[in-house]
Amino acid sequence: MDLVKGLGYVALTVGEIDRSLDFYRRVAHLKVSERGTKKAFLTGGVNHHWLRLEETGQSSLARLGFEVRDRAALDEIANRLDAAGIAWKPANDLAGDRVSEAIRFTDPDGFEIELFTDMVSLPVPMDTFLKMDRVLHSVWLTSDPTASGRFYSDVLGFKESDWIERAMVFMRAGNRYHHSIGIARDTNRLGQLDHFCILVDDLDDVMRARNVALRSGAKLRQDVVRHAASGSMSTYIIDPMNGVAVEFCTNHRQIDDEGYRARILPAQASTLDLWKHLPEDFVEPTEQPAQRPAERPAPVKEAEPGKGTEANWNRLNDG
Structure with missing residues (x-):
């Protein structure tokens, strides 16, 4: 039986909380559920915070x-941590942290992990611009994904879903989504969070998130892609204060087959984005086609008295 249900929340330290709140409210479309002077909680659903x-x-x-199945699952993981020689401590500050029956420990890669059985629920769901379902997964960077994945399998009960060669592993929890965690090798960015993902209802929500981000002046790390591993369609928006990307995805598949065996996918462009797959007879042009010189736009005539004119086309109308 699964021990961990799935990712519950991501906690970030920030330089200036007002600047970070502006980004996550205006560009990531999360709503503040509770705020203090130096601390804020945001969500897109009924759970107190994502x-x-x-x-x-x-x-x-x-x-x-991470949310665990129940108290028995939490006790089982605590016993496994003891057996692995990893210290843990209780963390039961419901008033301050808004989760109950929790423990914290540091994993072998140096990340602090909290496991909790329950979180404060909001009496009314947040009314958000996008139709958001949950905070789905997080991906971080390490030197040895094989060793890190083994820890999450042996101690927390995660299951392997897929590999990208042996440079990245995707692991699923009890909610059966293709991955609740991803662990990738990147020796230049060891110990960093690469991104976290919010699951939205459909591709329209992904495109709305992309549109608002671009028109707000935010930068995309990746434009709309379709991942080979999970099948999800996503866009990645960069948090300018810390470089972490916020992924909005849809169609992220679930694995129901108990006999499922993790694949080893090739480390190539079409694995990260199926839409980059090219036909066998594709030939890259050796020279770029000549660009036509820009044409001077025709002057706009003023409307004759008593007659209206249509609005000129501009970028804000292209959508």
Whole structure:
């Protein structure tokens, strides 16, 4: 039986909480569920928070929180941590952290992990611009995904879903989504959070998130892609304060087959984006086609008295 149900929240430390709140409210479309002077909780559903921000003067990943099945599952994981020689401590500050029956420990890669049985629920769901279902997964960077994946399998009960060669592993929890965690090798960015993902209802929501981000001046790390591993369609928006990407995805598949065996996918462009797959007879042009010189737009005539004119086309109407 599964021990961990799925990702519960991501906690980030930030340099200036007001700037970070502006991004996550205006561009990531999350709503503030509770706020203090230096701390804020944001969500897109009924769970009290999907994201926790705390102002410390520096930007980093503070903690990842996972919801466990029940108290028995929490006790089982605590026993496994003891057997592995990993220290843990209780964390039962419901008033401050808004989760109950929790423990915290540091995983072998140095990330602080919190496991909790329950979180405060909001009496009314947040009314959000996008139709958001949950905070789905997080992906972080390490030197040895094989060793890290083994820890999450042996101690927390995650199951392997797929590999990209042996450079990245995707692992699923009890909610059966293709991955609740992803662990990738990147020796240049060790110990960093690469991105976290919010699951939305459909491709329209992904495109709305993309549109608002671009028109707000935010940058995309990846434009709309379709991943080979999970089948999801996504866009990635960069948090300018800490470089973490917020992924909005849809059609993220679930694995129901108990006999499913993880695949080893090739490390190539079409694995990260199926739409980059090219036909066998495709030939890259050796020279770029000549560009036509820009034409001078025709002058706009003023309307004759008593007659109207249509609005000129502009970028804001292209959508």
